[in-house]
Amino acid sequence: MPENASLGGNLDQFDLDFVEREATPRLLMKLSIQLHLARFSLSNTVSVLGVFGVKRARSTVHNWVHKADLQPEGGHSPDHVAVDETVIRLNDEQYWLYAAVDPETNKLLHTKLRPATTKVLAQLFLAELSEKHDVDDAVFLVDASKSLQTACHRHGFDFRYEKHGNRNAVERVFREIKRRTVRFSSCFSNADAETADDWLKSFSFAWNQLI
Incomplete structure (x- = not known):
């Protein structure tokens, strides 16, 4: 936070x-x-x-x-969207966390926890994001993730590879999500991925309220 x-x-x-x-x-x-x-x-x-x-x-x-089923509100129209995928561990199992952030506000737009990282899952994540927010005219900022780059291309989104610049501000958001997820896993060692995914939505809601 x-x-x-x-x-x-x-x-x-x-x-x-x-x-x-x-x-x-x-x-x-x-x-x-x-x-x-x-x-x-x-x-x-x-x-x-x-x-x-x-x-x-x-x-x-x-x-x-x-x-309480908390999650980030929809309906935003960001000019830029930073997207990322990072590996986290729950109960000694590996999952992939997909996240999208508005770099101008640092607000989380959407998160999703998946058991793997594939081009299909990346496309599904962007499809869910576009259902919640108006991102058709946004510029997507991606790192070296080939699956997210391919997903942006498949959806027809304007995207560019950016390792620094606007991505610097959102990296701390991604790091905080990962850190908090580790704490969640430590407190609830028997929690399943669905529960962790719901918790991430609640965390995203809280993050947006407090920044």
Whole structure:
């Protein structure tokens, strides 16, 4: 997260329709989600709940974040889009994280976790991105990834290879995603890839709120 991350944002943005018979007051549930997404560890978040006389397990708070189904909002029309794919490990298994960032705002536009990196999966990622945002006229900034370059070509997107320049600013975004994913894997050693993918969407939502 950015060094100046704060508890910005409105608690009403969290949809708790998934709640059925949860004994915790909804305001405290929303506060817990906000705290955890704002860099509080699960342990510290649980401690805050304790101040209000509510005792909950770390896994309970994690489930609240997971079930809230948070993800970056769509409808953006960026001039440039930096895309990247990087390998991460979950439960000693290797996955590939695809991510797209608006380099002018450093906001995450879309993320996806895949079990491999292929040209087909890269094309699918860009197809999902284009469904969420207006990127037809954007210039895509790619590194040496042949699969992403090929995917851009197949979709008819204007792209250029860029190792520095606008990509420098977004590299820290990609590094932070990778670092946080490692922490997620350490805290939830039995979590599956689908759960990790949902967590990444929540992280992307929080990142966009706090930058």
